[in-house]
Amino acid sequence: MLELRLVQGSLLKKVLEAIKDLVNDANFDCSATGFSLQAMDSSHVALVALLLRSEGFEHYRCDRNISMGMNLNNMSKMLKCAGNDDIITIKADDGSDTVTFMFESPTQDKIADFEMKLMDIDSEHLGIPEAEYHAIVRMPSSEFQRICKDLSSIGDTVVISVTKEGVKFSTRGDIGTANIVCRQNTTVDKPEEATVIEMNEPVSLTFALRYMNSFTKATPLSNTVTISLSSELPVVVEYKIAEMGYIRFYLAPKIEEDEDETKPQA
């Protein structure tokens, strides 16, 4: 028997909005630790990892580890029916092939339950080793979103270059070139407005803007985003979910040849 009660139900709504365009079907894994998901995007280029720790739920009952395959688009349709202030409870009986989402309005006047069929989804769980990164940039998530969106109007890929002074986002397209530099800045009124750069060595990597834009759909989940870069590793774009966990997106950098090859498709 599974019963997870989340007072701040809007969190789950935002999580679905963040990943449903990237991933069609996925297994949600439920254990004593928490409610988690790991999935490749439908073109098998990017990886999403979600964790909502059990402590973040008002009530968390998970008698045995269970993996529930869901169509994220259908799940999102159901969660959209929850009010932003609703309490959401996820329920499943042992051996059942359905999951129930219950929405309670804050005044308890309106109670909704939505039942969805589960799916069998093959998935290998990839081990993601903890790694050392050459550079870690923390910046306001809205700023990162704006930069990815702006550069997309010019080009298809972004070069992210980190030096001690700042992080530079560059692109090039048919109509011209663009460079946006964000300087390290820790003297701000609110800590979430800071741009903080931890750098061991300079790094410069190229990524497809299409995926970066997709990742920024998680912006409503957190005021800040952390971008971890190493020349040999996929970038990690992480949005912390307050007191509960995170969404992390992994994307391999494009190698030079890749970048040139993809140009004519622009």
Add this chain to the structure above:
Amino acid sequence: MLELRLVQGSLLKKVLEAIKDLVNDANFDCSATGFSLQAMDSSHVALVALLLRSEGFEHYRCDRNISMGMNLNNMSKMLKCAGNDDIITIKADDGSDTVTFMFESPTQDKIADFEMKLMDIDSEHLGIPEAEYHAIVRMPSSEFQRICKDLSSIGDTVVISVTKEGVKFSTRGDIGTANIVCRQNTTVDKPEEATVIEMNEPVSLTFALRYMNSFTKATPLSNTVTISLSSELPVVVEYKIAEMGYIRFYLAPKIEEDEDETKPQA
């Protein structure tokens, strides 16, 4: 000669928005009592009845009963040109085949008149007998609108079931099932937020969500909606128009066979 001056012109704009998608052409009937309309929707399934009582107008002159056939889409185009604070006057000369809508801005600096050709429309006026209903639900109109919209993302029909404790809206579709229960609740800060159930006997009826959603376009006209149900009668969905009258929508319930037949079309 007809001259009807409505200080709160935005009311008429909202009335048109509420009915123009349901009804293409209709006769507006004008008499000493008021300005009214009764029309079937274009697929002859639902019925709309509108009444704006003469007392609600600042000036109401209607020398003789007159029936004016209008294309509601064109009328809506013209009324959209009225500002929300404008005073609207409807004018028609005896025997004229046109109607004039005059819009005066609150400061009287801007005066617009829009003239529209009238149409000849055959229509039989249906007598709608006052009936006893098994159950009458009054609830916030925005809540009813939200429920109809939410259920539409899951299924095509809604089962409305009333018991003493509350009213339940249910649907079923390819991706799953949904039930939303609103409890009777009269201890609210504002009377328009109450959900009040008057019930003589339990009732459970099935309706096409498409029409229900259409009816909820009248939501801006009133904070509350009243849903009157009997197992032998069409449901009445009524929006009161403050101090002037009402819009009522009538829709026959689907019988069980209907419901099953329509499923494959989902």
Add this chain to the structure above:
Amino acid sequence: MLELRLVQGSLLKKVLEAIKDLVNDANFDCSATGFSLQAMDSSHVALVALLLRSEGFEHYRCDRNISMGMNLNNMSKMLKCAGNDDIITIKADDGSDTVTFMFESPTQDKIADFEMKLMDIDSEHLGIPEAEYHAIVRMPSSEFQRICKDLSSIGDTVVISVTKEGVKFSTRGDIGTANIVCRQNTTVDKPEEATVIEMNEPVSLTFALRYMNSFTKATPLSNTVTISLSSELPVVVEYKIAEMGYIRFYLAPKIEEDEDETKPQA
């Protein structure tokens, strides 16, 4: 060398939004006097004239007169990447075939530079003689925008008639006719809300609403619009740009025959 620094960068963003749908490619002319543009719309019916005087820039360096051909759509794409509070600097080296737009955020934490290729555009500079107008109407720009939009839902052309009492905008279409009269009104709380009519002789002219609607895209640049009319001259629709200059749109009136010919196309 060219370097023009505009503290209120949003002005340039609004200028582009105002003209980019009307004009595809155009030369921006830069001289000691200011930054200007004169261009016919792509169907060679309307003329746009823009002036941003050098005094309006925080820093204005233009070593020699230069004409820079730009694709306004691409330029607009780049300017959209500037924040509304950003400082915009336009830079070009002598003999270079590119122009650079630099955007600085108010806190200087984010610096972007966008480089765009220049184009060779043939253009004859038309002399626009200062003229005497029969009637000059100054009115709130939002009101003029609303009127043009409203009349477009009824007809294709607008007749603008000025008398001492007011200005009348009329149209006629398949669904009926519309007349909107704005009275002279100078007793308003804020001067920008006034409707002021200077008239030497009555005038009544017909224009294509399509162009008028296009001109009103400049509405965000100014609270008021000035419409100058003479029976022998194109109308001038002018939006002043505070302390910097103006955008003026010129459009020849339709002659009676024109108006009739175009009707069947409605």
